Structure formats: C-alpha cells, structure tokens
Amino acid sequence: MVHQQIVKPAIDRLNQQKAKYFSDVVRDLEDDPRTQQMPNLIYLVLKETVESLPTHLPRKELIELLLSFVRSNRGRIGRLIYDEKFIKDPLSIKKITNEFIHEIIDIILEKLKNGEIQENNKDVRRYSWPYDNVDLPYVDIKK
Numbered sequence: 001m002v003h004q005q006i007v008k009p010a011i012d013r014l015n016q017q018k019a020k021y022f023s024d025v026v027r028d029l030e031d032d033p034r035t036q037q038m039p040n041l042i043y044l045v046l047k048e049t050v051e052s053l054p055t056h057l058p059r060k061e062l063i064e065l066l067l068s069f070v071r072s073n074r075g076r077i078g079r080l081i082y083d084e085k086f087i088k089d090p091l092s093i094k095k096i097t098n099e100f101i102h103e104i105i106d107i108i109l110e111k112l113k114n115g116e117i118q119e120n121n122k123d124v125r126r127y128s129w130p131y132d133n134v135d136l137p138y139v140d141i142k143k
Contacts, residue, residue, distance in 0.1 A: 004030065006043040010050050021055040022046070028059055034067055041070050041077050048097040049104075056108045056117050065107070069100045 004026050011022050025046070029035050035042050046066060057065075070077070076096055080086050086093065111117040 003035075003039040003043045006040065007047040007050065010047045014050060018050075018055055021059070022050045022053075025059050025062060028063055032063065032067075038070060038074060041074060041081075042066065044081070044093070045070055045077070045097050045100060048093055049101050052101050053104055054108055056111070056119075057104065062104070065104060066100070069103065073099075 007022075007026060011019050011026070014022065026043075029042065029046075053062075073096055077093070080093060080096065108117065112119060
C-alpha cells in the first residue's frame with residue numbers, strides 16, 4: 001500500500017476518465033504478486049508516465065507491458081535512482097520512462113492500424129502560426 005503513494009499525486013492531477021483508468025491499474029497492481037519483486041521501480045515508472053500514456057489498452061495488457069519494461073530496465077533504473085544526478089535532477093528518469101511511453105504508443109498505433117482498437121472520441125486540435133490573419137491561397141475557405 002505504501003508504494004502506491006508514489007503514483008497517487010500524479011493520478012490526482014489527471015482528468016476524471018484517465019484518473020479512473022490509472023487508479024484501476026494501481027488497484028490491479030496491488031493484487032499482482034509480481035509487483036513484490038520491485039514495487040518502488042514499477043510505481044516510479046508509472047508515476048512518470050501516467051500523464052502521457054494513452055488509455056486505449058486493456059488494463060491487464062498495460063500491466064504486462066509495464067512489468068516487462070521494468071524487468072528489462074531494472075538495472076538502468078536502479079543505477080539512475082541511486083545516482084547523485086537523479087537527486088539533483090529527478091526528471092532525468094524521463095530518459096528511460098519516455099521509452100516506455102513510446103513503446104505503448106507504438107503498440108496502440110499498430111493496433112489502430114490493424115483495426116484492433118476503435119477510436120471513439122476523436123480530438124481535433126488546431127494549431128496556427130502566431131498570426132491570426134493568415135491569407136490562405138484558397139478563397140473558398142472561411143474561418
């Protein structure tokens with residue numbers, strides 16, 4: 001139960017849907033005996049990634065990928081967290097945890113491409129150059 005406190009503040013900053021998903025992931029991890037091998041590393045990686053991780057995968061699949069990632073990178077993570085660099089710059093862990101985010105995103109994109117995941121809520125984001133009044137070459141497009 002103590003290790004879950006590592007990730008709780010990060011989950012509390014998420015929107016309601018994402019917070020529920022990751023709270024359920026944490027609850028599932030509590031019941032998984034494999035977390036006892038390296039709980040602080042698992043929850044540390046989760047804490048550093050929840051904000052950026054999409055929630056498209058089933059929780060059990062995400063947990064398997066998380067445990068596999070931490071097992072594979074246990075030495076790197078351990079060396080970093082006991083290094084003076086980590087104490088001075090806690091964000092230095094992002095170099096490792098970003099690899100997990102990329103792995104998950106690659107899996108999700110592949111599943112979307114193969115039709116294994118259906119995107120229900122499409123976000124549309126509009127970015128424009130810093131100028132509001134941009135002359136477009138297309139006369140028929142109205143803002």
